[in-house]
Amino acid sequence: MFSLMGKCISKSKSASSKRKVVIGVFGLDNAGKTVTSKALQGESLDGVAPTIGFQSNEFTLNKCEVTLYDLGGGKNIRDIWKNYYADCYGSIFVIDSSDSERIEEVHATLRDTLADRRITGKPVLILANKQDKVNALDEAELTEKLNLEQVVNENKCPCRVETCVAIKGTGKKLDKTIKTGVFWLLDNIKDNFATYDERVQEDLDVQKEENRKETAERKERLRKRREQREREE
Amino acid sequence: MGLLDLLRKLRSSPDQELRILLLGLDNAGKTTILKSLASEDISHITPTQGFNIKSVQSQGFKLNVWDIGGQRKIRPYWKNYFENTDVLIYVIDSADKKRLGESGEELEELLEEEKLAGVPVLIFANKQDLINALPASEIADEMKLTQIKDRKWQIQPCSAISSKPEESGVPEGFQWMAKNIPKGKKGK
Ligand SMILES: Nc1nc2c(ncn2[C@@H]2O[C@H](COP(=O)(O)OP(=O)(O)OP(=O)(O)O)[C@@H](O)[C@H]2O)c(=O)[nH]1
Numbered sequence: 224m225f226s227l228m229g230k231c232i233s234k235s236k237s238a239s240s241k242r243k244v245v246i247g248v249f250g251l252d253n254a255g256k257t258v259t260s261k262a263l264q265g266e267s268l269d270g271v272a273p274t275i276g277f278q279s280n281e282f283t284l285n286k287c288e289v290t291l292y293d294l295g296g297g298k299n300i301r302d303i304w305k306n307y308y309a310d311c312y313g314s315i316f317v318i319d320s321s322d323s324e325r326i327e328e329v330h331a332t333l334r335d336t337l338a339d340r341r342i343t344g345k346p347v348l349i350l351a352n353k354q355d356k357v358n359a360l361d362e363a364e365l366t367e368k369l370n371l372e373q374v375v376n377e378n379k380c381p382c383r384v385e386t387c388v389a390i391k392g393t394g395k396k397l398d399k400t401i402k403t404g405v406f407w408l409l410d411n412i413k414d415n416f417a418t419y420d421e422r423v424q425e426d427l428d429v430q431k432e433e434n435r436k437e438t439a440e441r442k443e444r445l446r447k448r449r450e451q452r453e454r455e456e
Numbered sequence: 457m458g459l460l461d462l463l464r465k466l467r468s469s470p471d472q473e474l475r476i477l478l479l480g481l482d483n484a485g486k487t488t489i490l491k492s493l494a495s496e497d498i499s500h501i502t503p504t505q506g507f508n509i510k511s512v513q514s515q516g517f518k519l520n521v522w523d524i525g526g527q528r529k530i531r532p533y534w535k536n537y538f539e540n541t542d543v544l545i546y547v548i549d550s551a552d553k554k555r556l557g558e559s560g561e562e563l564e565e566l567l568e569e570e571k572l573a574g575v576p577v578l579i580f581a582n583k584q585d586l587i588n589a590l591p592a593s594e595i596a597d598e599m600k601l602t603q604i605k606d607r608k609w610q611i612q613p614c615s616a617i618s619s620k621p622e623e624s625g626v627p628e629g630f631q632w633m634a635k636n637i638p639k640g641k642k643g644k
């Protein structure tokens with residue numbers, strides 16, 4: 224009885240305090256993911272270099288404790304994204320709107336990401352970035368060229384497109400459209416928090432189990448190899 | 457661009473001293489990377505039996521790089537160097553697919569060390585000049601880097617023996633490192 228009550232209390236407490244939300248930031252290399260992440264966090268935008276790995280940015284917004292996973296988008300590293308899908312309550316997909324040559328690649332990458340079972344049905348904010356460039360595609364052109372309606376509908380992802388200039392400023396000087404977009408994303412997550420949270424916890428459990436198995440298998444392989452080497456020596 | 461130029465670009469507090477730990481299996485190329493940074497001859501490098509240290513100074517900014525031998529019998533001594541590390545650089549031979557698992561296992565153990573908690577990790581995927589060198593995402597998977605969520609990590613492909621050190625990939629790695637030094641860690 225006491226423990227039950229304890230649970231109730233702690234639950235209602237966590238409901239009223241800030242939500243902890245992880246958001247994955249995806250998109251091709253050079254799209255502006257790192258700049259966007261740093262701008263949201265309020266860090267300096269000077270000298271951003273290509274990401275070939277992982278970094279997280281944390282900040283509080285819209286009554287949420289947000290953790291952004293900023294991942295590398297280059298061809299040689301993009302495959303790691305799938306390892307972070309399970310954590311995500313929603314995602315931000317950043318596009319270099321001025322790079323029309325890579326639209327097909329953007330389309331394929333977005334489609335693959337949204338089609339993953341751990342991302343499907345969760346909200347996605349599309350940032351049509353680099354609108355300061357003369358040849359940037361606008362919202363309508365991009366939506367059409369990416370066949371966006373079909374891609375998001377097929378995967379039941381609530382979606383919103385914002386055009387933006389991520390390098391415009393950081394922190395308080397953040398491009399307003401980015402803020403608007405992220406508020407929309409967080410509102411959607413809060414409205415469906417229980418559903419997404421349950422999925423995240425389940426998927427993380429599955430992943431943990433897979434990791435545990437793989438680690439055990441690898442340890443075993445290494446042990447055998449070591450034994451064999453010792454026999455040979 | 458040389459290392460000194462990179463460091464000059466940093467906005468650093470005066471007298472900031474950074475400790476960088478260079479680890480990885482034997483034959484990965486740690487010493488080669490260190491020497492090429494310092495523009496020293498790299499044609500006669502022998503396996504490191506103990507450690508090498510290089511310091512670079514620039515505008516009140518001091519970088520101490522510790523390069524420790526990676527042979528199996530020396531690895532137990534790595535732990536003597538963990539204290540106060542600002543950045544961990546882990547070097548791998550990208551063409552040595554067989555030992556990638558072993559290398560990943562050693563790294564995994566390092567990441568569990570309390571003294572290295574939260575320390576950013578730069579992985580130099582060295583020997584990219586060899587034809588069978590693996591790409592970054594495969595290395596990340598094989599080494600289980602993708603399970604790391606408690607700190608920043610970055611893979612920098614490089615070739616430490618490149619005849620053009622400025623294009624070897626090594627400076628880019630140090631540039632990343634310079635930008636990802638934990639702030640205020642070394643408060644005076
Ligand atoms: N003109 C313009 N340039 C931008 C804008 N946003 C980002 N950039 C530039 O685009 C380049 C790439 O930005 P990043 O944030 O590093 O891109 P990324 O998506 O993180 O790329 P990877 O880490 O390689 O996946 C940088 O040189 C930025 O300065 C923008 O709104 N307008």
Ligand SMILES: Nc1nc2c(ncn2[C@@H]2O[C@H](COP(=O)(O)OP(=O)(O)OP(=O)(O)O)[C@@H](O)[C@H]2O)c(=O)[nH]1
Nearest residue numbers: 482483484485486487488503504526583615616617
């Ligand atoms: N092909 C190729 N060989 C390299 C490269 N970097 C280093 N090597 C060679 O790899 C061998 C080992 O290099 P070291 O720098 O001694 O390796 P280490 O990691 O310091 O090894 P230990 O001191 O034993 O831990 C040397 O023969 C180097 O010339 C590279 O980028 N490409």
Ligand SMILES: [Mg+2]
Nearest residue numbers: 256257273274
């Ligand atoms: Mg980036």
Ligand SMILES: [Mg+2]
Nearest residue numbers: 486487503504
């Ligand atoms: Mg050595």
